[in-house]
Amino acid sequence: MRNFSEVTYFILADFYGMDDLKPVYFCMFLIIYMTIVAENVVLIGVIYSEKTLHEPMYLLLCNLAVNGLYGSTALLPAVLSNMLSHSHEISLQFCQIQIYTIHTYAIIEFTILAAMSYDRYMAICFPLTYHTIMSHRVVKLIVFTWLFPMLAFLIVFILTLQLRFCERTIENVYCVNYLLVKLACTDTSVVNIVGLLSVALFTLPQLIMIFYSYAHILRICIFSFSKSKLKALRTCTPHLLAITNYSIGCFFEIAQSRFNSSGMLYQTKLFLSLYFLIFPPILNPTIYGLSIQAIRLRLFRLFSSKNRQVQIM
Template sequence: MENVSAVTSFILTAYTELEDHRYLYFICFLVLYIMIIVANSVLITVIYIERGLHEPMYLFICSLAVNGVFGSTSLLPSMLVFLLSYNYEISLTHCLLQIYCLYSYAFVEFTILAAMSYDRYVAICHPLHYHLLMSPKKLYAAITLSWAIPLIYFVLFFIMTFQLTFCGKIIEKVYCANFPLVKLSCVDTNVQYIVGLALTFISPLSQILMILFSYGQIIRICLFASKESQAKAIRTCTPHLLTVINFSVGVFFEAIQSRFNMSHVPYKARIFLSLHMGIFPPLLNPVIYGISNQAIKNQIFKLFNSKKDSEPHSR
């Protein structure tokens, strides 16, 4: 009888679909990763060095940028390695670590976006009490909890999945995901299935409700406000709404693919849709906030102009 505990690595078979143009995909994903790192690093640097940007909204944006680097680094470097290799095998430890990082990244992103929606709600609906409701102490507590809760929360999932034994080795993706991995187990996985379902659909519920509540109140206030106030509210909220929509689309693609039969969708299309969550939010968030926010835009120009001025002039 086969030793069921012998399976300690898995094969990511989706890479076989990318073999014909592996070098083209490698260059594309490498360029995307460099753009993500550079764009988010510039945003983090600008907010860090400019004390005038040490306000709740900008510190939340900075947290999004840090999380974007974390999420994309959990995904893209391993993809780049696999694209240059004909060995698509990943160890159990590496697989679990990737799942832990990607799920934590998604949870942190939703939590920060929920906190940002509350910040916008307070700024628009209770401007006179803004500095009291969003005091530095409360702000740092919100940012700390945004990171601590997901990172601790997913330790439970990590331990539960690590204790499983596996009979299969085939994961039809370019990265590890919880549900495809659990399906390879030799033992009863009802508990893991329920926990995974809760993590996927129930965990973000409080964040989603916070976002809906905040924007419901903002809309209610704007209905009775002047056109000038409405325009200002729209300018303030549009970047955040674009960020929420962009990330939610990626999460939706991944959740649907993991739980339901998507065989009617071309395999390559499913591969690229599954990458949306880890690539496009980290790539587009700095662009959205860098273009739409005049204060950030000014500081970026100031940063690069100061570097240019500090260079020795050629004779």
């Protein structure tokens, strides 16, 4: 059995599958990261600069964009850096940091989406008191969506920090808790049990909130006039698309990491493992930017004024 202190780095084996296409992958991921940063920074800037958007729904959307930057920055710069390396190694400390940031990103994303479903429930089911109630609750909701995941994941993370490792090879392009625990040479039964319980802690409250909110929204729509149904559908569509997109990404990640993917094409495995870290941050600003008229108008005014300035110069 090796001493824990001997294992100071791990090898991210999936980088070796890129072979001679590394320049292509590097350019692709660089463009993706720049797009994520540009889209989310613009969305945050639009919400910050437009006073009419200083409402609970848009403040939660702003936090969704911040979390998108947080998650993609935890992943893509490290992926780009590793593509320039021949050894594809990651230190134990950086691997642990990456695990904490990526897992908290995932929990924060789902928690914000649950908070946004509650916001839509209040807006549709209690329209007369919505602004009064949510203006007092939105700050508490935002603080909770960040503090709960950060503190709750520490329970699992601290247990992982206590493990000793006998193997170095991680079958992925980034570190995740499940794959790191598999490399431990000590008993991991407690970590596995706590990990299973934490999945329920990190998902059930949010799922209950989402289903509860949309059950009541559906009930309101059934007994409403056609115009009210259309308005409710229009205001909920971006959120439902965001939840669907994130849920697909989580399913893909779990499917490729928990089950045997040795017979899977390299490109397919890479796509499935990176979906939940790339597509929500890149698609959420697009979904909301195209769906919400107030954001569309602000973006149109912003870019049209810039075009006029360029023409004058």
